[in-house]
Amino acid sequence: MAEEVLLIGTWGSPFSGRIEVALKLKGVQYKYVEEDMANKSPVLLQYNPVHKKIPVLVHNGKPIAESQVILEYIDETWQDYPILPKDPHERAIARFWAKLIDEKCYPASFRACWGADQKEHEKAVEEVNEQLQFLEDELNEKRFFGGEEIGFVDIVGNVIAFWLGGLEEASGAVVMAREKFPKLCNWANEFVRQSVIKESLPARDKLIAYFRNRFGAGTSK
Incomplete structure (x- = not known):
């Protein structure tokens, strides 16, 4: 079964931009979904009901929110190109x-x-x-x-x-x-x-x- 990686973000956000960088450094294939923050989609509200913000990473149906949290999740999930130091x-x-x-x-x-x-x-x-x-x-x-x-x-x-x-x-x-x-x-x-x-x-x-x-x-x- 192929991995499903979905990133919900917006074009001008440095926070969703971070996630794109990390995924590309790791060589992870993902689907990007542009979110309209003035008219939040049911998908965003479903996956991040607490903060209702981007970015949201959805990995095999499981959502992770907040950019620094997502970066750490990416680093722990995909081993190529470590982002955080090991020490x-x-x-x-x-x-x-x-x-x-x-x-x-x-x-x-x-x-x-x-x-x-x-x-x-x-x-x-x-x-x-x-x-x-x-x-x-x-x-x-x-x-x-x-x-x-x-x-x-x-x-x-x-x-x-x-x-x-x-x-x-x-x-x-x-x-x-x-x-x-x-x-x-x-x-x-x-x-x-x-x-x-x-x-x-x-x-x-x-x-x-x-x-x-x-x-x-x-x-x-």
């Missing part, structure tokens, strides 16, 4: 940085581009600069956070490597300046140049237009 301490460190990216860095980046007012914007810029500096120091001289190969933190960091640039261009804000974060900028360029990443990214002009249409002008023009 327990290194695995814990990778989870720590991934959590920081999702819970601290990306939300602050978003507020820095579309803060409700100047005060909120300035506070968010200060916060995101602090988080990005932590990541800059962690990256150090490595090619990727995973070393010589793309790993868990790199995949989660797609929100910084690609989506943050779209937010900056759409809003007119400058969040990850090269003079402040040269290593992160080099990492981002290297990351998005990889063929498996390119295949999983939305068109940049389409993404920027989407941000502008949805959120309007930024606070830092």
